[in-house]
Amino acid sequence: MKQSFNVNGMSTTHWPQYIAGASAAGGALAVGTALGWPAPTERRLLTDQEQGFEITPGQWDWIGSIITIGCAISCLPIGFLMKKFGRKWTMLTLVIPFIVGWALLIWAINVAMMIAGRFLIGIAGGAFCISAPQYSAEIAEKEIRGIIGTFFQILINAGILFVYCIGPYMSVYWTNIICGLVAVLFGVVFFFMPESPVYLVIENRIDDAQKVYKWLRGDHYDPQNEIDAIKEEIEEINRNQTSFGELIKLRASKIAIFIGFGLAFFQQMSGINVVIFYSTRIFDEANVQIDSDISTIIMGSINFGVTCVGALLVDRLGRRLLLLVSIIGMTICTTALGVFFFLLEQDETVADSLGWLPLTSLSIFLVTFAIGYGPVVWLMIGEISSKELSTFVSPFIGFFNWMFAFVITISFRPIADIITIGPTFWIFSGASFVGILFTFFIIPETKGKSMAEIQKMLAGDKNVDE
Numbered sequence: 001m002k003q004s005f006n007v008n009g010m011s012t013t014h015w016p017q018y019i020a021g022a023s024a025a026g027g028a029l030a031v032g033t034a035l036g037w038p039a040p041t042e043r044r045l046l047t048d049q050e051q052g053f054e055i056t057p058g059q060w061d062w063i064g065s066i067i068t069i070g071c072a073i074s075c076l077p078i079g080f081l082m083k084k085f086g087r088k089w090t091m092l093t094l095v096i097p098f099i100v101g102w103a104l105l106i107w108a109i110n111v112a113m114m115i116a117g118r119f120l121i122g123i124a125g126g127a128f129c130i131s132a133p134q135y136s137a138e139i140a141e142k143e144i145r146g147i148i149g150t151f152f153q154i155l156i157n158a159g160i161l162f163v164y165c166i167g168p169y170m171s172v173y174w175t176n177i178i179c180g181l182v183a184v185l186f187g188v189v190f191f192f193m194p195e196s197p198v199y200l201v202i203e204n205r206i207d208d209a210q211k212v213y214k215w216l217r218g219d220h221y222d223p224q225n226e227i228d229a230i231k232e233e234i235e236e237i238n239r240n241q242t243s244f245g246e247l248i249k250l251r252a253s254k255i256a257i258f259i260g261f262g263l264a265f266f267q268q269m270s271g272i273n274v275v276i277f278y279s280t281r282i283f284d285e286a287n288v289q290i291d292s293d294i295s296t297i298i299m300g301s302i303n304f305g306v307t308c309v310g311a312l313l314v315d316r317l318g319r320r321l322l323l324l325v326s327i328i329g330m331t332i333c334t335t336a337l338g339v340f341f342f343l344l345e346q347d348e349t350v351a352d353s354l355g356w357l358p359l360t361s362l363s364i365f366l367v368t369f370a371i372g373y374g375p376v377v378w379l380m381i382g383e384i385s386s387k388e389l390s391t392f393v394s395p396f397i398g399f400f401n402w403m404f405a406f407v408i409t410i411s412f413r414p415i416a417d418i419i420t421i422g423p424t425f426w427i428f429s430g431a432s433f434v435g436i437l438f439t440f441f442i443i444p445e446t447k448g449k450s451m452a453e454i455q456k457m458l459a460g461d462k463n464v465d466e
Contacts, residue, residue: 014144016216021136021148023193026186027091027128028152030098032159033179034121035273038064039280039296040167041175050172051108057413059111064277065409066115070122071129072402075395078127086203087135087196094131095187097124102180106173124183126402130395133378138198139216153375157307160276161300168293197223201230247389252458256384257393259442263323263377264401266435270330271428272369273405274412275362282337285421286358287344287351295359303366307374318447319376319383320439326372327435333365334429341422383446383454 038060044050046060055063081090097120104117133152140148159182167175194216200209206227213223247253275282279299283292313322340357343350385393416424446454 014141016218017140017144017148020139020193020216021151022155023186023190024091024132024135024139025151025155026189027094027124027132027183028155029159029162030179030183030186031125031128032156032161033163033182034067034118034125034159035156035276036160036163036300037167037175037179038277040164040293041172042278042281043284044172051114053110055111055114061410061413063111063114063118065406067118067122067125068273068402068406068409070119070124071126072122072399072406074123074126075130075398075402078130079395081127082131082134082199083202086199087131087138088190088193089195091128091131091135092187092190094124094127095183097121098183099180102176102183106176106180122402126398130398135196138196139194139212141217150375154304154307157300157304157370161297161304164293164297164300168297197226198230201227202234247392251460252455253389255458256389259384259444260381260393260397261400262438262442263373263380264397265404266327266432266438267373267377268401268404268408269428269431269435270327270369270373271334271408271425272374273409274428275365277409278412279362282362282421283358286340286355287348290355290359295362298359299363299366302363303370306367307370309371313371318445319380320443320445320447322372322376323380323439323443324372324436326368326374326376327432327439329368330365330373331429331432331436333361333368334425334432336361337365338422338425338429341420341425343422345420345422380443380446383449384444384458 042060042064045055045063046057049055078090085093101117101120101122101124104113104120108114108117129152133149136148136151162182163175163179166178170178194212195208197209197212197216200206200212209227210223213226214221217223248257279296280292283290283295336357340350340354340361343354381394381397382390412424415427444454444457449457
């Protein structure tokens with residue numbers, strides 16, 4: 001896997017950048033364990049009462065879903081914190097709410113402690129979802145920025161799969177301890193990584209920035225060109241500072257905002273977080289012969305594997321095509337799940353003849369999500385927003401996405417209890433069908449286009465090839 005390139009006639013390697021990028025993405029592993037935690041622990045806490053006190057289904061919905069509110073809230077101030085204290089130390093500080101959150105879960109004596117713990121974990125998780133990708137983008141050269149950028153999504157899914165695998169085979173107490181140790185391990189490893197050189201240049205710590213660039217690129221690398229480019233970009237942003245009121249008047253800005261919020265809306269309305277949070281319950285209710293925990297592990301393994309493969313397709317097949325294939329696949333899968341559960345309610349023997357359908361549908365659902373509406377959504381939002389607009393809008397799109405995830409996950413059980421689980425999945429498939437139309441008619445192709453070309457395209461410039 002060793003890669004090399006030539007700079008100023010001297011050969012060096014990309015390994016330090018891979019190490020720094022993977023270390024930063026280690027926070028994603030901790031986020032993934034928190035997101036996947038409800039699936040293997042629900043039955044043990046509700047039915048077996050492993051925590052030592054009763055938890056009602058309604059209380060469990062809050063325990064499972066409250067993490068998304070924490071994620072939403074932390075999206076808003078994280079940009080300011082990274083600017084004020086730096087990328088590295090902001091991310092290291094996030095280990096504290098992670099540890100405190102897991103500690104509350106480990107030693108919880110009531111539901112309130114569990115809700116508070118999950119909320120604090122969400123605070124850390126949402127902030128990581130913004131800070132880690134930014135750090136990775138700032139330490140990587142353009143030749144490998146795409147590869148390093150995929151580490152975060154891959155490790156989130158690795159964390160989900162990890163907790164799916166350990167959760168069924170050990171107590172909730174030890175599951176919580178191990179998940180907490182994942183966050184501690186991230187903090188220990190990332191402590192030895194450098195600060196973002198971009199942040200150091202912004203702070204005019206040029207000597208420190210040069211040292212970091214040499215650590216990342218090699219001792220013989222001359223970072224002056226990169227430093228000068230960053231300085232020039234900062235000066236240009238300062239010269240062209242524009243208020244949000246002025247930005248919102250631009251056609252390109254209006255379309256970018258509409259597309260950004262639309263992508264976030266349809267990502268959540270696909271039902272992805274319901275599948276991640278409640279997969280074990282879904283398999284239990286499907287009444288199939290395969291053990292629900294095993295089915296969840298199989299599903300998580302497929303999700304992880306396809307995410308690794310899907311990361312290689314974005315620059316080959318294009319964003320719009322992957323989004324379209326993704327939303328069509330998810331629509332078909334949630335429709336099929338709805339049909340299965342509808343038929344199961346009419347005749348329980350359906351599980352004998354169609355028992356393969358839930359696992360197959362959910363696995364394909366995650367495959368199609370992993371190649372499109374998972375990673376590509378955030379890539380697209382970053383590409384269609386100008387740098388000035390992104391500063392204003394991106395935190396609010398992140399806030400909206402996580403808050404909407406909370407609405408979807410907290411309402412899943414009550415809605416399923418009222419209209420049954422089959423029609424509940426049809427709500428997701430109906431919304432995803434609208435998402436197909438949105439993707440086909442509204443989403444532009446940004447593959448191979450510069451930021452300037454994308455802004456011209458959104459502004460209606462016909463000379464830009466779509």
